Amino acid sequence: MQTIRQLPDLRDAVSGFRAAGERVAFVPTMGALHAGHMALVAEAKLAAPRVIVSIFVNPKQFAPGEDLARYPRKEQADSRMLAAAGVDLLWMPPVEVMYPEGHATNIAVTGVSEPLDGAARPGHFDGVATVVAKLFNQVKPDIALFGEKDFQQLAVIRRMVADLDFDIDVRGVPTQRDDDGLALSSRNVYLAPEDRASAVALPRALGVAARAIEKGDDAQAALATARASLEAAGFDVDYVELVDAASLGTPVAGQPRRLLAAARIAGTRLIDNVSVAEPE
Structure with missing residues (x-):
């Protein structure tokens, strides 16, 4: 090389x-x-x-x-x-x-x-x-x-x-993840062991919200629940949003959607996202 x-x-x-x-x-x-x-x-x-x-x-x-x-x-x-x-x-x-x-x-x-x-x-x-x-x-x-x-x-x-x-x-x-689901990031090294253990709440909250939206539950309620679960885990949340996957604007019926979040735990800012299918 x-x-x-x-x-x-x-x-x-x-x-x-x-x-x-x-x-x-x-x-x-x-x-x-x-x-x-x-x-x-x-x-x-x-x-x-x-x-x-x-x-x-x-x-x-x-x-x-x-x-x-x-x-x-x-x-x-x-x-x-x-x-x-x-x-x-x-x-x-x-x-x-x-x-x-x-x-x-x-x-x-x-x-x-x-x-x-x-x-x-x-x-x-x-x-x-x-x-x-x-x-x-x-x-x-x-x-x-x-x-x-x-x-x-x-x-x-x-x-x-x-x-x-x-x-x-x-x-x-596609995003690469640790065994517990946390997205790999160079900034993960900042996390103390107890904060690293809590950080898994981020992908879990996104997964729960995505499944709820895909089932046809109210999207805003699912996002509010995700935010609340992150705050309960010790995160300071910047955003949890469902957007159009191309424009990152308001979702458009029939177009790919993405659920994105950013939040800080113990001063370290983490981001993650998951795709969200149309309601079943």
Whole structure:
């Protein structure tokens, strides 16, 4: 596995793949890798003969007071995991390469970025869209893979790719979970054992609400019950919402729906989501 930190070297390597007629699958990450990331890598290896993974903790998607400084960084362990998985190239640019002096361009994807985490974390998705657009221009992949755990992020990226005419196939990969159902996340390492035990209330509450809605129960009542159960488990809830899976707006009859939630436990913010079928 090549590890590259400078843009000219990356472009030379990618040009070599292209000269050999090889398609490229790309997995952007912020590191602190876990089985969820490795599921993306496994899908990437099935999708193309060359796989590139990036690790970059993007300062533009962290608001003041969020966990940029303490976000877990495990470059050596991450590198070993990716090499063992057969990744061809690890792109690890420093901040000054991604955002050189004078950088002044920001990408805002309106609409889909505005509710949910967009409301709870102003500016977050501008930072996501900007860095992903830059990564796409640097790597120039044929296929890019993102986890469905960050469902709104995936929706924002798909909207940006469509609007800006990126010739990239963006694929979502199902959320990977621990045995008790908690979605895998790099931030789970922040949780003390007792808080980790309580955190399973998040996927359980979403599952109960989704099943109730699918049975035809009143959606707002199901969402209120989910919120109450999370608060009883010690969560401070940002939102629990049922939305249209594409627009993240009001659900539309006959269109895929998604139930999304974000909540904090012991200061750690967790997100999760599940699909919701039409009532039986």
